[in-house]
Amino acid sequence: MAEARCPASCGEFIQGWIGGSEKLVSCPIDWFSTVEVRDGAKLPTERLRMRQILERVVAYFGYPAALANNLSIALESTVPVGKGMASSTADIAATAVATARHLDEILDEATLAALCVQIEPTDSTLFRRLTLFDHLHAQTIASCEPAPALELLLLESNATLLTEDYHRQKREAALMSHADELDRAWHLLQRSCLQQNTRLLGMAATLSAVASQELLAKPMFTQLLGLIEEFDLYGLTVAHSGSVVGLMLDSSKHDCQKILWQIKHSAMSACYPRQYLVKAVKGGVR
Structure with missing residues (x-):
């Protein structure tokens, strides 16, 4: 075994x-x-x-x-x-x-x-x-240096999407139209790891999330970006071929309960009815 x-x-x-x-x-x-x-x-x-x-x-x-x-x-x-x-x-x-x-x-x-x-x-x-x-x-x-320490408030939607269905779509033209933004995001991500700078990592992820809206739009995206600005969070990750969203934060510095309260008392709660605080970890099979 x-x-x-x-x-x-x-x-x-x-x-x-x-x-x-x-x-x-x-x-x-x-x-x-x-x-x-x-x-x-x-x-x-x-x-x-x-x-x-x-x-x-x-x-x-x-x-x-x-x-x-x-x-x-x-x-x-x-x-x-x-x-x-x-x-x-x-x-x-x-x-x-x-x-x-x-x-x-x-x-x-x-x-x-x-x-x-x-x-x-x-x-x-x-x-x-x-x-x-x-x-x-x-x-x-x-490969990059390890990412800076990070937590995410994971927002789960009821929507499901099979990865193969996403990849059957004709996406190349839309992907290529955002090549400059993604090139910048990749460079920001590398710098964030070298400098252990979570702000840069958040900038990289948010750039990619914004570009992804043309391919697979996330509901309430403007409101999610509003939360990033209002609570001075690091940024936003999205499932580019799925429906989950992650608000990038540090629970010792950001008021997670207040963020959750705001989500649950707004239209965002209907789109993302389940929320979890998770930690980013190293990848790899253990």
Whole structure:
């Protein structure tokens, strides 16, 4: 038996047209999918893509395909599905690493990313370092220094969107039209990590969130930006292919209860009926 867990995300710090293709830097948070792989029969509750990645890992290490039929997958996760929180990436990345561990093998991050992308577009939460990642072709472009310490007030919408549905849209022209903003956001993100400057990180994320409105608009976006200004928060993350939003803050400096009160006593509460205070964490499968 072997276990692994991978963090979810509060959307992305940035996502858009950077360096000739669409790329992203995920915002990993302290919510996790935990997967256990052991000898045994397939469980009826298994998720299809977790079984698919298990089979690919077995094949990658040269084991007979029949071996996969004798492995069981168990998942423990409270990460909402279809909200842009990298739930599927967390599930399949944790499954891949747990499978490798069960086989007494080691998966490096580049191989893990390549295997996951064969299943679906993949978030960069599977990397230990903040990574600018081509989530469609598994190209790792650059890694950053660790991000400055950060909390987020995660706002969950009732809306769901499958990642593959988002990627079926014709998006290239709109993405390319915001290339300059995303290039600036990427440079700001790198500076924020080098200087451990949360303000710069917030500027980068907000630039990307504003550009994303043309592709997948978030409701009450002007009001959300108003909260950033009113409470002097760092910025805003969004799920560029989902529905969650994150207000970037420090609960020791910002009045979370007052922010929550304002959300719950406004039209924003209908759009984002659930709110959670979460911490940004390092990525990577544990």
